[in-house]
Amino acid sequence: MYTDKDFKTKKALKEAVAKKEQVTFHQPGPFGGSEPRNGKIALEGPHYPAAHTWYATAEVKEGIIISVK
Numbered sequence: 118m119y120t121d122k123d124f125k126t127k128k129a130l131k132e133a134v135a136k137k138e139q140v141t142f143h144q145p146g147p148f149g150g151s152e153p154r155n156g157k158i159a160l161e162g163p164h165y166p167a168a169h170t171w172y173a174t175a176e177v178k179e180g181i182i183i184s185v186k
Contacts, residue, residue, distance in 0.1 A: 120140055127171035130185055
């Protein structure tokens with residue numbers, strides 16, 4: 118999955134979550150629309166067509182990322 122904002126690094130994503138920004142996410146392509154609203158998700162970035170240079174596991178609550186590992 119991708120964050121809705123195209124974070125170039127995992128560090129930038131972690132900083133945004135630490136600042137309590139409302140970071141949302143989506144699944145591109147034909148599998149989109151069934152993203153979980155609560156629980157753990159896998160993320161990757163930056164967005165296609167750039168090569169993915171970071172991967173993360175995130176905890177989400179009500180569709181908002183609340184922590185990143």
